Amino acid sequence: MQLRVTPRVAHDVKDIAHFIASEEHISQDRITGVRVIKRSIDARQRNVMVNLKVRVYIDEPMTTDYLVPPIAYTPVGGDRRQAIVVGAGPGGLFAALRLIELGVKPIVLERGKDVISRRKDVARISREGVVDPDSNYCFGEGGAGAYSDGKLYTRSKKRGSVDRILGIFVQHGASEDILVDAHPHIGSDRLPGIIERMRHTILDCGGEVHFCTRVTELIMNDGKVEGVVCADGSRYEGPVILATGHSARDVYEMLHGEDIKLEAKGIAVGVRLEHPQHLIDQIQYHNQAGRGEYLPAAEYNFVTQVDGRGVYSFCMCPGGVVVPAASAPGQLVVNGMSPSHRNTYWANSGMVVEVRPEDLPQQYAGEGVLAMMRFQEDMERTCFEQAGHSQVAGAQRMKDFVEGKPSRLIPPSSFSAGLQPSRLDQWLPPFIGNRLRRGFQVFGRAAKGFLTNDAIVIGVETRTSSPVRIPRDNELLHHVTVQGLYPCGEGAGYAGGIVSAAIDGERCAEALASQYNEH
Numbered sequence: 001m002q003l004r005v006t007p008r009v010a011h012d013v014k015d016i017a018h019f020i021a022s023e024e025h026i027s028q029d030r031i032t033g034v035r036v037i038k039r040s041i042d043a044r045q046r047n048v049m050v051n052l053k054v055r056v057y058i059d060e061p062m063t064t065d066y067l068v069p070p071i072a073y074t075p076v077g078g079d080r081r082q083a084i085v086v087g088a089g090p091g092g093l094f095a096a097l098r099l100i101e102l103g104v105k106p107i108v109l110e111r112g113k114d115v116i117s118r119r120k121d122v123a124r125i126s127r128e129g130v131v132d133p134d135s136n137y138c139f140g141e142g143g144a145g146a147y148s149d150g151k152l153y154t155r156s157k158k159r160g161s162v163d164r165i166l167g168i169f170v171q172h173g174a175s176e177d178i179l180v181d182a183h184p185h186i187g188s189d190r191l192p193g194i195i196e197r198m199r200h201t202i203l204d205c206g207g208e209v210h211f212c213t214r215v216t217e218l219i220m221n222d223g224k225v226e227g228v229v230c231a232d233g234s235r236y237e238g239p240v241i242l243a244t245g246h247s248a249r250d251v252y253e254m255l256h257g258e259d260i261k262l263e264a265k266g267i268a269v270g271v272r273l274e275h276p277q278h279l280i281d282q283i284q285y286h287n288q289a290g291r292g293e294y295l296p297a298a299e300y301n302f303v304t305q306v307d308g309r310g311v312y313s314f315c316m317c318p319g320g321v322v323v324p325a326a327s328a329p330g331q332l333v334v335n336g337m338s339p340s341h342r343n344t345y346w347a348n349s350g351m352v353v354e355v356r357p358e359d360l361p362q363q364y365a366g367e368g369v370l371a372m373m374r375f376q377e378d379m380e381r382t383c384f385e386q387a388g389h390s391q392v393a394g395a396q397r398m399k400d401f402v403e404g405k406p407s408r409l410i411p412p413s414s415f416s417a418g419l420q421p422s423r424l425d426q427w428l429p430p431f432i433g434n435r436l437r438r439g440f441q442v443f444g445r446a447a448k449g450f451l452t453n454d455a456i457v458i459g460v461e462t463r464t465s466s467p468v469r470i471p472r473d474n475e476l477l478h479h480v481t482v483q484g485l486y487p488c489g490e491g492a493g494y495a496g497g498i499v500s501a502a503i504d505g506e507r508c509a510e511a512l513a514s515q516y517n518e519h
């Protein structure tokens, strides 16, 4: 049954039951249960409403069947079929779980630490300005998605695959709400526990997980990948799912050195924009009083074209914090995350400009396929230098940025490494800065109050997607351009978030297992 109710009614199943009883002219006593199956907020009109799809039980017992049935994982390893999974981000973890389902033993190699030990290292970035090149917001168990908003929506049209991934998250401890909400998210406080449980499933089924194990070389034989060598000299043999994410620049260098085909690809570059959340609530819910008791922290999504390039909001984190997301010393990069309740004072999002390979300045002309990666690195280095060689990021008030004025005082921010006033309007490359300014003007006209000096821009956001693609031939060669190598997830250029990386991990596992079955 489809319902359209106020946020107050949607908040409590008893109120939903009461609403149904009065709409259907039946006694509420006859309703034995109501189960919400889908939920979305419609904030287009002045009166914000909630659309619900519900299962109503009338004169019958309520069932508590699974919205997505759990998967029965059973032990593997009896027949010596094994595969190396490099990287324990969503791509690698979901690949490993799928390999288990398909009877192949996964050996997961992760350069960083386990998801809990990682916490200390991410805290040190803010506290001491120290970035551990193997354990940070991008590297370590759970990958870049571990300390994130854990937004789980994707543009993928394959509903079945998305539901499967969400079901596996629920099986490992995520709330069933993620199967119900139109814009599901888990939150940075809940993700680590879920990731730990996934690791236990892998280990309990006979898989292996090795931390602090950085892969440095591929074992090649006759043009075929037969395993990997790690920084500590250890070697592992088997076909390789390479799920190392888009921040592992050393991996791109290694592949380039091995003559493995890479393709140039565009990215998006810009800033993190941070508003007080109550301003976003007022704008998005059309109410000076803000979101009230029953609505979640409001989101936004802006997109426009400026001089032939997209300018858009990216990875919006309502009720979240801005985090220092560098993955090596000498870089400054920002990103955002939020806890499950999305209840901080702030709202942030990436505000980025599409950059295509042909947009790069002349100085990158000789860099070939790695040109975009070099540009990305240089932006992060410039940002670090502008911050006086520290993680105390440069910031400017939003309107000042648009009007080309300095900001003397930066208002309080969630960014725990600290901020300092900086002329981002002057030092961002003009082909990015100018488009951003014009984009902000467009967004300010579309949403009154959005373009304000109560908001700040923080530099710089560069890790929006992979700067290269590792091509593969899906149809003919079962994902393989080099036999034995399965480039996977965001680092390979085939995913752009947690869910799409997870789906891709599963596909790579299937391709690998099918090769085993053919031989």
Ligand SMILES: Cc1cc2nc3c(=O)[nH]c(=O)nc-3n(C[C@H](O)[C@H](O)[C@H](O)COP(=O)(O)OP(=O)(O)OC[C@H]3O[C@@H](n4cnc5c(N)ncnc54)[C@H](O)[C@@H]3O)c2cc1C
Residues within 6 Å of the ligand: 086, 087, 088, 089, 090, 091, 092, 109, 110, 111, 112, 137, 138, 139, 140, 141, 142, 143, 144, 145, 146, 147, 148, 149, 150, 151, 152, 153, 213, 214, 215, 216, 243, 244, 245, 246, 247, 248, 251, 315, 323, 325, 335, 336, 337, 488, 489, 490, 491, 495, 496, 497, 498, 499, 501
């Ligand atoms: C702060 C932050 C917030 C984000 N928020 C969201 C969000 O809310 N929703 C969303 O959908 N996406 C979000 N993202 C993006 C999302 O995290 C990525 O799209 C996703 O994690 C990509 O998955 P992946 O498995 O392909 O790669 P990654 O998650 O990057 O994982 C790669 C793994 O490989 C390991 N690795 C790298 N090199 C080596 C090596 N040589 N040897 C061994 N291991 C190696 C790394 O340590 C890492 O664990 C966020 C990212 C960040 C940084």
